[in-house]
Amino acid sequence: MSSLFFHRWSQEVKFQYGVLRSIFDWTIIVYLLLPGLVIFSFIYRSWWLEQPGWIEDLPLLILFYSGYFAAWMGNYRTFILEADKVFLIKHPALFIGLKKAGYIYSLVLQSSGIGLLSILLMPFFRYTYHLAYDQILAFFITFSLLKWLIMANKYRLGSINGKLARGLACFFSFIAGSWMIQLVFLAWEAKMYPVIILAGILFSGISFILHIPLLSKIARFEEEQLLEKRERNKYIHFIFTFSPEVEKIPVTSRSRPFLFKKSKRLYKDRTPENGFLELFLKIFLRNSQHWSSFLQLVSVTAAALMFVPPYWLKGAVLAGFIIMLHSWLSMIWEKVTFSHPLTKRFREDHDFLLAKRKAIRYLLFSGISMALVPFCFRLLLFS
Structure with missing residues (x-):
């Protein structure tokens, strides 16, 4: 069993190394990766010598919650391959032994991630909030054990049928865990x-x-193999997500769209301009890739406006966001409308151009408002 596990683990290391090599060629390593590591080492060393100004405005609970968010990342690894259905299931002792070894490896690996986070936050814990080493150790142990619980819970939640029911279960589990973490924080702060x-x-x-009772079962082979495949290829999906040259087409099993499934009219006034506008908004909201990218742009800008210290830099970030979002919305309009022959023939029509300007204006103002709301709330809170 151990030889099989280490063989699969070595194959996994070679596979992930190949994925990284596809990104980090020598130019990226020399001009980006190595300078980035050197700059980060100097920044991290400066945190030990002198605390940055932005950390003074952050309450300790925010750093505690960073451990909670980190605990929701990661899943179990089983190192099961699709071909194992033919061979390993006929040898249950070998199959179960591989699952147990993968389970122990997953616990150690995920705890190492919490340990890395604890090391990164240690200068703030020590010199900003004046915490003792036993509190930092309690932080590491608490969130390592919490991560084991969350992984087991996520594995159980993954077996719920129905995307909506599974999403709601994950959402309420996250909220319940955040309430529990607040109680643990009070005990942790008071030692x-x-x-x-x-x-x-x-x-x-x-x-x-x-989770331990599931290790001795082979009936969930399909689910375990699918989870392992998703975990193994997560870095490839991450690369595709941030690659503009790769078309990400959302895959759905629904026969009817979740939004506007009865295709009701958005505008009572049935003008050509409103018709083009309604068509674009429905396509935009039904495509998860479009609105998720929109929310990613808004969330990154909102975080930058919250934590970038100088106000002139906040203004530069906001101006760049407006330009970038306007350009991106124009590109999405052309992609949605010009790709279909029925709408492409109206590209020079006056109502078509008016609908384009109105759609971009609506979504642009919505994005700006969503990015500014957290910043304005922070100003009111600290004033």
């Missing part, structure tokens, strides 16, 4: 270690109860 130990025992115990 109430018996409460933290009890919480850690609860996290690890529930995670073991949820």
Whole structure:
């Protein structure tokens, strides 16, 4: 079993190395990666010598929540391949042994991620918030055990039929976990270690109860193999997501769209301009790739406006965001309308051009408002 696990693990390392090599050629390594590592090392060293000004406005709970968000990243690895259905299922002892080895490897790997986060935050913990080393150790242990529980819970939630039901279950699990973490934070800040130990025992115990019985079963081979395939290819999907040359076509199993499934009219006044505008808005909102990219642009800009210190730099970020979002919306309009022969023939029509300007204006103002709301709320809060 151990030889099979290490063979699969070495294959995984070679595969991920090949994925990274496809991105980091020698020019990227020399001009971007190495300078970035050197700059980050100097920045991290400066955090130990002198605290940056932006950290003074952040409450300690925000850093504590960074561990909670990190705990929701990652899944189990089983190192199961599609061909194993033919061979390993006929040898259940070998198959179950591979799953157990992958389970232990996943626990250690995910805990290492929490450890890396703890090391990155240590200068802030020590010199900004004046925490003791035992509190930092409690931070690492608490979120490592919490991550084990969340991975087990996510694995169970993945078996729920129905995308909407599964999404709602994940959402309420995230909210319930955030409430629980606030209670743990109060105990952690007050150094109430018996409460933290009890919480850690609860996290690890529930995670073991949820997942260990599944390690000795082979009936969920299809789900486990699909999860392993998704985890193995997640870096490839990440590259495709940020590659503008690759067309990302959303795959859906729905026979009817989730939004506007009855295709009701958005405008009572049935003019050609409103017809073009309604057509574009429905296509834009029904395509998850379009509105998710829109929200990504808005969220990154909102975060920059929140944490970039100088106001002149905030203004530059906002101006660049407006230019970039306007250009992106124009590109999406052309992509949606010019690709179809029925709408392409109206590209020089006056109503068509008016609808284009109105659609871009609506979405542009919506994006600017969504990006400014957190910044304005922060100004009101700290004033």
